[in-house]
Amino acid sequence: xxxxxxxxxxxxxxxxxxxxxxxxxxxxxxxxxxxxxxxxxxxxxxxxxxxxxxxxxxxxxxxxxxxxxxxxxxxxxxxxxxxxxxxxxx
Numbered sequence: 001x002x003x004x005x006x007x008x009x010x011x012x013x014x015x016x017x018x019x020x021x022x023x024x025x026x027x028x029x030x031x032x033x034x035x036x037x038x039x040x041x042x043x044x045x046x047x048x049x050x051x052x053x054x055x056x057x058x059x060x061x062x063x064x065x066x067x068x069x070x071x072x073x074x075x076x077x078x079x080x081x082x083x084x085x086x087x088x089x090x
Contacts, residue, residue, distance in 0.1 A: 005075050007052060007067055008082075011042035013089045015067070017074055018082025021046060027082040057086055 003019035010016055010028050018024030025044055032040045047055070052068035065073075067086070074085070 005071060005081060007047045007071055007085055008044060009047055010044050011040065014087045015047070015085045016082055017071070017085040024082035031084075 005017055005019060006021075006024075008016050008018065008021060008024045008028075010025065014028070016024050016028050018027065021044070025041060029037055029040060047067065049068070052071060053066055055067040056064055057067050057070040058064050059070075070085075
């Protein structure tokens with residue numbers, strides 16, 4: 001049985017997608033440059049369903065949808081997880 005993908009808030013700017021909080025935060029910290037690791041996580045947690053329906057995802061082609069819809073897209077697309085999902089810092 002496949003594990004369910006979830007969106008995790010790493011801080012006020014970054015969201016990652018993965019199957020567990022522990023593996024996703026670990027991958028995120030490994031991705032961050034060492035000088036920034038200390039402060040990279042700020043109240044990390046899994047997003048609630050109401051947040052997924054409220055937050056807006058914007059792709060490179062300027063398309064928009066909810067985080068919930070993009071989570072469905074990522075689930076169908078598959079691939080290697082955990083990985084980057086969204087950021088306000090692009």
